[in-house]
Every structure is written in structure tokens, then in C-alpha cells.
Amino acid sequence: MTRKQWMRNTGIFLLFGGPSVIAFMAVVVIPFVVGLYLTFTNWDVNTGDSSLVGLANYKQVWLDTVFWQQLWFTLRYVFCTVVLANVAAFFIALALTGGRRGEQWLRTGFFTPNLIGGIVLGYLWQTLFSQVLPYLGEKYGWSLFATSWLTDTDKAFWALVIVTAWQLIGYLMIIYIAGFAGVPGDILEAANMDGASRMAIIRKIMLPLTVPAIVICIFVSLSRSFLTYDINLALTKGGPFNSTELATYHIVQKAFLSNEYGVGQAEAVVLFAVVAIVALTQSYLLKRLEVES
Amino acid sequence: MLKKVAPWLALLLILSLLAACSQGKGKSGASSDANGEVKLTFFNTSAEVNSVFEKLFETYHEQNPKVTIELIPTPIGGAQLEKFQSLLASNNPPTISNLDPGTILQYKDKFLDLDSEKSKYEGLTKAGAVENALLDGKFLGIPWTAQGYGLLYNKRAVEEAIGGTFDPASIKTRDDLEALFQKIQAAGKAPVMLHGADWSLGAHYLGLTYSLQSKDVDTNLKFVKGLEDGTQSLANNAAFNGLMDTFDVLKKYNARSKDPLTADYNKDSSDFAKGNAAFYFMGDWTWAVIGSLQGRDQDFGVIPVPISNNPADYGNTQIAYSEPKLLAIDNSGSSPAQQEAAKKFIEWLVTSDQGQKAIVSDMGLALPYKDVKVKSTNVISNAVNEYVDQEKTINIGVINYLPQDYWAKTGASMQKYLANVIDRQGLIDEVQAYWKSQAGK
Incomplete structure (x- = not known):
């Protein structure tokens, strides 16, 4: 390769990739590295002191039992959300790829929650859970809705799961629909001719051929539910009595309410590690299930 | 032709991006210049009354053309302290800050000691108002509302x-x-x-x-x-x-x-x-x-x-x-001219007709000052004031230190x-x- 060619290649790369590389550096890589550095200091706005303290912050994280409880809570929440959102999205997508009348409208309808911000969504469901449902519960004697779901530790957990899943379903549904569209028509036709049942077609043909879509969907729902903050803030505010604080919520409280920036940032790094390990493991495992049609 | 230009174009794009990123650094939002014009910034944590303050700043500017005050608003109930901390951390502190006493105490070294103003305000305010506003024995924030x-x-x-x-x-x-x-x-x-x-x-x-x-x-x-x-x-x-x-x-x-x-x-x-x-x-x-x-x-x-x-x-x-909010003046990056202008503005805010009307009737807050000409429509704060006038109050100042x-x-x-x-x-x-x-x- 001549020098001139090299120059040209670099130039073309910079032209197309440069802006996004710089944006990525500015908003992801640099803050991440600075954030990592912060976890080794005792930085404080007030004193301006930022001397290195080694692993002291991580030791604090280790001793912060509440954080580990919230992390375990977050893991349970993520598991339930991912399962619920994906199962629901898969079957909704399946129901909406049959070529029936009015499908586009239904697709739009299911996708809409995704376009509403988490804060608005949270307040919307808060009214539903704490006003509308108890009202109906009282009127028709449904004991399940007699009191607000948000004031009971277990029901508040499910309220969080349901609202997050509701928001995610529309987005995942679009990916599944795209995945189903990629299943070749001739295979389905052949299966039909051979007399395969609807269930058998789903299990033996649709599922294996949409593994790439499933991998993407699980990855997206995993990372998005791990990093949920807005819905948590607007729906339950961590309550009742801090029982529904997700890890992200706990971190923000730690840093900005309790003024322990170093510890909060170190907890954020721990959360990052957990998310990375879970997300990479699942995509590695599921990728092996991919087949060629 | 395009191929030759492309790398340079890319470089230009990158540089302009970098320039855009670094804009605003180095020049402070608040400043004063030679012909006596002063620009102040006002950090407000009483977010629900942002617009009332903005109108007040305009009125004050009309009366004192040399002083311009710019509002730094915060959202209701969210990210207020985060924003204040980032202003401090970037060495761009607001000249006047309307903050909770606890926050002022936490950053007490950043604020101006208003000891020279203390006796004046003791004369202006209701009994105990200045004393309750003292933080670590210092007069760092001027009371302007009471609850x-x-x-x-x-x-x-x-x-x-x-x-x-x-x-x-x-x-x-x-x-x-x-x-x-x-x-x-x-x-x-x-x-x-x-x-x-x-x-x-x-x-x-x-x-x-x-x-x-x-x-x-x-x-x-x-x-x-x-x-x-x-x-x-x-x-x-x-x-x-x-x-x-x-x-x-x-x-x-x-x-x-x-x-x-x-x-x-x-x-x-x-x-x-x-x-x-x-x-x-x-x-x-x-x-x-x-x-x-x-x-x-x-x-x-x-x-x-x-x-x-x-x-x-x-x-x-x-x-x-208690006095839930105090007005503090910055002492970590503001010029003496700005500090003087800030003191004058605060005094105007709590003593002038326009200021009192804005606080009492537009914001609906109680003003812990003796000579308030505007009557509040807030029935509950009027009831509270009866206790205050009889000095039947609990001093909850300890919460500022928690x-x-x-x-x-x-x-x-x-x-x-x-x-x-x-x-x-x-x-x-x-x-x-x-x-x-x-x-x-």
C-alpha cells in the first residue's frame, strides 16, 4: 500500500467514522475512564480534595449491605422483566404476522408505549395503580386491587416489572416481526403440506430460525431493564420504604443525596461489570443455537 | 477533486466539533466591566416560582439599567443540587444562590460572610428571623421566606x-x-x-x-x-x-x-x-x-x-x-462589584413594594419581615403568623446541621x-x- 493510498483510506474513514468516533469518545469512553479514575479518589465538590485512596471505595461498596440487597433485587427484577417482555412480544409478533386486516394499526398501538418517556409512563401507571385500580377494586370487590399495588413490597415489585415490560414489548415486537419476515416462505409451505401442526411449526421452524432476533431482543431487554432509572423514580420512588430501589436508583442516591461520590461511582462500576458479564454470557450461549435455514 | 479534499474536510469537521464542545469554557457567565455595568447570575432552587423571579429581574433592570440578572433555573424536585455542584466544580459559581440552609452550610467556605449586613437585617426582620438563619454562628444567607x-x-x-x-x-x-x-x-x-x-x-x-x-x-x-x-x-x-x-x-x-x-x-x-x-x-x-x-x-x-x-x-x-430557603452570595469567583450589586438587589427584593408583592401575593409565601405592606391570601400562613407574632414557635434550626x-x-x-x-x-x-x-x- 502506498503512502498516498493510506492517506486516502484514513481520510475516508475519518470522513464517515470520525464524527461518530469522536461523539462516542466524548460521551462514553472518556467519561467512563474518568469515572473509573474517580473510584480511586475521595473526590468531593466541597473540599475540592481528590487524593488517591486506593481501593477504599470498593471496600465501602463491599460493606454496603443495602447495595448488595438492591443488586439482588435488580437481578430478580431483570429476570422477570426479560422473560415477561420477550414471551409477550414473541406471541404478539406471531399474532400480528398472519396478514390479517388492521395489523398495522395494532402494531402501531403496541409500539406506542415505547415512544412515551419513562417519567411520563411512570406517573401514568402510578395514577392507575394508586387511584384507578383501588377504586375499581372497591366497587367490584376485587381483593387483588383493594389497596394500591405501590404500597405493598411484593406487589410494587410486580408493578415495576409490568410497567417496564409494557414499555419494552412494542420495541421487541418489531424485532421479532422482522425476524419472522426472514423465515423463508417455502419451508413454512412445505411444513403445512406435510401436515405439521401450528405448535410444531412454531417450535421446530419459527423458533430456531429466529434465534438471531431472540439474541438481540434478550440483549436489548437485559441492558435496558438493568439500567432502568426513570420508571423507578416516577412509579415507586424506591418505596414503600426503599424496598423497590433498583441498583441505579441506589447509586444516584448514594452519590447525590448522601454525598458519597467515590462510593457511588464504585458501585456504578460494579453494576457495569454485572451487566457486562450477564449480557455477554447470554449472547455467547444463545448464539450457539443459531442455525442456517 | 473530492478525494483530495476529503481528509481536510474531515479534519475541519472534527475541529469544528471540538470547538463546539469547548465553547463556553474560560468565559464566565457573570462578569462586570469598566463602565460600571454588572451582570449577576441567580441560582434558584424554588423552581415553582422561576417565572416570578424572571419578571422581578426585568423590573430591577429597568430601575437599575447597569445591573442585569440572569436566572439559572432548576427543575421542580429534581437534580437541583447536582446542578449547583457542577457549577461550583466548573469554577462558574452563581453570584446569588437561593438554597436550603443545609446546602449553604455544606459549602459554607464558598459564600460571603454577611456580618456587616447583620444588624441592618436584624432591624428589618421579625424577631428571631436572623438568629434562626445563622449557620455555625455566621450570617451567610439572608432569609426571605418562612414556613x-x-x-x-x-x-x-x-x-x-x-x-x-x-x-x-x-x-x-x-x-x-x-x-x-x-x-x-x-x-x-x-x-x-x-x-x-x-x-x-x-x-x-x-x-x-x-x-x-x-x-x-x-x-x-x-x-x-x-x-x-x-x-x-x-x-x-x-x-x-x-x-x-x-x-x-x-x-x-x-x-x-x-x-x-x-x-x-x-x-x-x-x-x-x-x-x-x-x-x-x-x-x-x-x-x-x-x-x-x-x-x-x-x-x-x-x-x-x-x-x-x-x-x-x-x-x-x-x-x-423555619426559614426553608436563604439567599447567599458567592465568594469563590465573584468580583467585589458583583457582590455589592447582589447585596443591593437582595435588599430591594425584601423591602421594595414590587419585591414584597412578588413574594407575598405572586408566590404566596410568608415574608418574615416587619414592614410588609401586602396582605397575603394564604389563610394558613396567616394562621402560622399569629403564632410567630406571639413567639410561640419551635426553632427547628437543628435540621440544617443534619x-x-x-x-x-x-x-x-x-x-x-x-x-x-x-x-x-x-x-x-x-x-x-x-x-x-x-x-x-
């Missing part, structure tokens, strides 16, 4: 239930209160509304424990330090047990006893205003919700939270009163107690564990 809280009552609802006129002074003890609640309940009305949010339970209710130890802030602070190092305990503390015994009464007669943690602030306030509950543990700030409500009652008042059966005990005839997260953490324990998840001993254990975790911080 009081206690058991608010809906006059019509109470009087209908008891079938006669209600004299608030007749409630001097816990037993008086319980007898009244029984009457109201017998008349088929909910006696009291207890708002189940952590800030109400943790800061306003349980927070009284620390303020009721004595009339002196330093003694109260020593009590909190005693909780931290374990030399004090709540179990045998008279103020704490008295408060919690009264809390049990409130809990028993709570209008929301079926689902006490729902804590819908607007609904609780409007239900009280419409007479669905006779009493409400809240403060005069709730007028922001009640004032503009359709079909509400007209007459409201406030009584203290009785904490014992001895009418003479401190707290049984006094209501909690850690920023105390209300959220101990409020959660209070919520558990309210929902019967833990008993009195469990509450004591959790609250004491919180204070012990604060030792040495």
Missing part, C-alpha cells in the same frame, strides 16, 4: 362534627386531641389526614424529635451527636416517646389507614380542603395546591402537635417554624412503622442504626 407546620384544621369540618365553634387553644394535650378525634369520628368524618411520604414523616414529624430536646439549637445538635456515638438513646427520651405516642393516635384516626403509604400529595391536600378530613399534618406550603382549588372550604387554621398530657411542655403550644439523606432514610423507617411492618422497638433500632452509621462523617 410553619403542624396540625392544620378545616374549620367547617371540625365545627360541623362537634356541633359548635372550635377554639384551637382548647387543644393543649394529647388527650384533648384524642377526645376531639373521637367526637369527629362519631360524627362520621375522618378525623385526620396523615400524608405517608418519607419527607413528611421523616423530616417534619420524626424531625421534631431533635428540635424538641430544648429551645437551643446547639443542645439539640449535641443530642444528635449523642445518638451518633451511642451515648443517647431514643427508648427513654421523653420528646421521642411523646411524639410517637401522639403518632399512634394520628395513626389510629388516620383517614388513609386502609392504605397509609399511597401518599398522593394533591389528593390528600384537596380532600382536606374539601372537608373529607378534619385535620391534616402539613404546613402552609400546601396552599399552593389548596388556594386555587374549586369547591374548597374557606377557613383553615393550625394547631401544634401535642406531645404530652402536660399543657406546659415545650411543643404543646408551639408550632414548628446529613442530607436523614429524612429519606429515617422516613423509610417511619413508613414501616406506619404500615405496621415494625413496632416501636424496631423503629428505635432502625433510626439509631442510621445515626450510628453517620458517626465520624
Whole structure:
């Protein structure tokens, strides 16, 4: 390769990739590295002191039992959300790829929650859970809705799961629909001719051929539910009595309410590690299930 | 042709991007120049009145063309401290800051000591207003608003239930209160509304424990330090047990006893205003919700939270009163000219007709100054002011010295107690564990 060619290649790369590389550096890589550095200091706005303290912050994280409880809570929440959102999205997508009348409208309808911000969504469901449902519960004697779901530790957990899943379903549904569209028509036709049942077609043909879509969907729902903050803030505010604080919520409280920036940032790094390990493991495992049609 | 130009074009794009990123650095938002023109910035944490302040700044600029004030707004209830911290961290501090006293105390080295102004403001304000605003004995923030809280009552609802006129002074003890609640309940009305949010339970209710130890802030602070190092305990503390015994009464007669943690602030306030509950543990700030409500009652008042059966005990005839926001002037990056202009503006704000009208009628807040020509429409804060004028107030200044997260953490324990998840001993254990975790911080 001549020098001139090299120059040209670099130039073309910079032209197309440069802006996004710089944006990525500015908003992801640099803050991440600075954030990592912060976890080794005792930085404080007030004193301006930022001397290195080694692993002291991580030791604090280790001793912060509440954080580990919230992390375990977050893991349970993520598991339930991912399962619920994906199962629901898969079957909704399946129901909406049959070529029936009015499908586009239904697709739009299911996708809409995704376009509403988490804060608005949270307040919307808060009214539903704490006003509308108890009202109906009282009127028709449904004991399940007699009191607000948000004031009971277990029901508040499910309220969080349901609202997050509701928001995610529309987005995942679009990916599944795209995945189903990629299943070749001739295979389905052949299966039909051979007399395969609807269930058998789903299990033996649709599922294996949409593994790439499933991998993407699980990855997206995993990372998005791990990093949920807005819905948590607007729906339950961590309550009742801090029982529904997700890890992200706990971190923000730690840093900005309790003024322990170093510890909060170190907890954020721990959360990052957990998310990375879970997300990479699942995509590695599921990728092996991919087949060629 | 394009191929030759492309790399340079890319470089140009990158450079312009970098330039865009670094814009604003190096030049401070607030400055003053040679011909006497001063530019000030005003950081406001009373987010609900941002627009009133903006109008005031315009009025002030018309009267003093050389002074321009720019508002740095914050969102209601979110990311206010984060924003203030980032302004400090980037060496771009606001000239005037409207902050909670606790925040000013936390960053006390960054603010101007207003000792030279102290005697002037002592003359202007109501008795005790300046003294209550002192932080570590220093006058760092000028008071401009005051709030009081206690058991608010809906006059019509109470009087209908008891079938006669209600004299608030007749409630001097816990037993008086319980007898009244029984009457109201017998008349088929909910006696009291207890708002189940952590800030109400943790800061306003349980927070009284620390303020009721004595009339002196330093003694109260020593009590909190005693909780931290374990030399004090709540179990045998008279103020704490008295408060919690009264809390049990409130809990028993709570209008929301079926689902006490729902804590819908607007609904609780409007239900009280419409007479669905006779009493409400809240403060005069709730007028922001009640004032503009359709079909509400007209007459409201406030009584203290009785904490014992001895009418003479401190707290049984006094209501909690504080200055929730102070105006502080920056001393970490502002010029003397800016500081002087800031002092003049604050004085104008609290003494001029326009300033007082904006605070009292537009914002609906109580102004703790002697010579206020505007009459407030806030019925509850007028009721609070009657206690202030008789000097029947509890000085809750100790909360300014408490850690920023105390209300959220101990409020959660209070919520558990309210929902019967833990008993009195469990509450004591959790609250004491919180204070012990604060030792040495």
C-alpha cells in the first residue's frame, strides 16, 4: 500500500467514522475512564480534595449491605422483566404476522408505549395503580386491587416489572416481526403440506430460525431493564420504604443525596461489570443455537 | 477533486466539533466591566416560582439599567443540587444562590460572610428571623421566606362534627386531641389526614424529635451527636416517646389507614380542603395546591402537635417554624462589584413594594419581615403568623446541621412503622442504626 493510498483510506474513514468516533469518545469512553479514575479518589465538590485512596471505595461498596440487597433485587427484577417482555412480544409478533386486516394499526398501538418517556409512563401507571385500580377494586370487590399495588413490597415489585415490560414489548415486537419476515416462505409451505401442526411449526421452524432476533431482543431487554432509572423514580420512588430501589436508583442516591461520590461511582462500576458479564454470557450461549435455514 | 479534499474536510469537521464542545469554557457567565455595568447570575432552587423571579429581574433592570440578572433555573424536585455542584466544580459559581440552609452550610467556605449586613437585617426582620438563619454562628444567607407546620384544621369540618365553634387553644394535650378525634369520628368524618411520604414523616414529624430536646439549637445538635456515638438513646427520651405516642393516635384516626403509604400529595391536600378530613399534618406550603382549588372550604387554621398530657411542655403550644430557603452570595469567583450589586438587589427584593408583592401575593409565601405592606391570601400562613407574632414557635434550626439523606432514610423507617411492618422497638433500632452509621462523617 502506498503512502498516498493510506492517506486516502484514513481520510475516508475519518470522513464517515470520525464524527461518530469522536461523539462516542466524548460521551462514553472518556467519561467512563474518568469515572473509573474517580473510584480511586475521595473526590468531593466541597473540599475540592481528590487524593488517591486506593481501593477504599470498593471496600465501602463491599460493606454496603443495602447495595448488595438492591443488586439482588435488580437481578430478580431483570429476570422477570426479560422473560415477561420477550414471551409477550414473541406471541404478539406471531399474532400480528398472519396478514390479517388492521395489523398495522395494532402494531402501531403496541409500539406506542415505547415512544412515551419513562417519567411520563411512570406517573401514568402510578395514577392507575394508586387511584384507578383501588377504586375499581372497591366497587367490584376485587381483593387483588383493594389497596394500591405501590404500597405493598411484593406487589410494587410486580408493578415495576409490568410497567417496564409494557414499555419494552412494542420495541421487541418489531424485532421479532422482522425476524419472522426472514423465515423463508417455502419451508413454512412445505411444513403445512406435510401436515405439521401450528405448535410444531412454531417450535421446530419459527423458533430456531429466529434465534438471531431472540439474541438481540434478550440483549436489548437485559441492558435496558438493568439500567432502568426513570420508571423507578416516577412509579415507586424506591418505596414503600426503599424496598423497590433498583441498583441505579441506589447509586444516584448514594452519590447525590448522601454525598458519597467515590462510593457511588464504585458501585456504578460494579453494576457495569454485572451487566457486562450477564449480557455477554447470554449472547455467547444463545448464539450457539443459531442455525442456517 | 473530492478525494483530495476529503481528509481536510474531515479534519475541519472534527475541529469544528471540538470547538463546539469547548465553547463556553474560560468565559464566565457573570462578569462586570469598566463602565460600571454588572451582570449577576441567580441560582434558584424554588423552581415553582422561576417565572416570578424572571419578571422581578426585568423590573430591577429597568430601575437599575447597569445591573442585569440572569436566572439559572432548576427543575421542580429534581437534580437541583447536582446542578449547583457542577457549577461550583466548573469554577462558574452563581453570584446569588437561593438554597436550603443545609446546602449553604455544606459549602459554607464558598459564600460571603454577611456580618456587616447583620444588624441592618436584624432591624428589618421579625424577631428571631436572623438568629434562626445563622449557620455555625455566621450570617451567610439572608432569609426571605418562612414556613410553619403542624396540625392544620378545616374549620367547617371540625365545627360541623362537634356541633359548635372550635377554639384551637382548647387543644393543649394529647388527650384533648384524642377526645376531639373521637367526637369527629362519631360524627362520621375522618378525623385526620396523615400524608405517608418519607419527607413528611421523616423530616417534619420524626424531625421534631431533635428540635424538641430544648429551645437551643446547639443542645439539640449535641443530642444528635449523642445518638451518633451511642451515648443517647431514643427508648427513654421523653420528646421521642411523646411524639410517637401522639403518632399512634394520628395513626389510629388516620383517614388513609386502609392504605397509609399511597401518599398522593394533591389528593390528600384537596380532600382536606374539601372537608373529607378534619385535620391534616402539613404546613402552609400546601396552599399552593389548596388556594386555587374549586369547591374548597374557606377557613383553615393550625394547631401544634401535642406531645404530652402536660399543657406546659415545650411543643404543646408551639408550632414548628423555619426559614426553608436563604439567599447567599458567592465568594469563590465573584468580583467585589458583583457582590455589592447582589447585596443591593437582595435588599430591594425584601423591602421594595414590587419585591414584597412578588413574594407575598405572586408566590404566596410568608415574608418574615416587619414592614410588609401586602396582605397575603394564604389563610394558613396567616394562621402560622399569629403564632410567630406571639413567639410561640419551635426553632427547628437543628435540621440544617443534619446529613442530607436523614429524612429519606429515617422516613423509610417511619413508613414501616406506619404500615405496621415494625413496632416501636424496631423503629428505635432502625433510626439509631442510621445515626450510628453517620458517626465520624
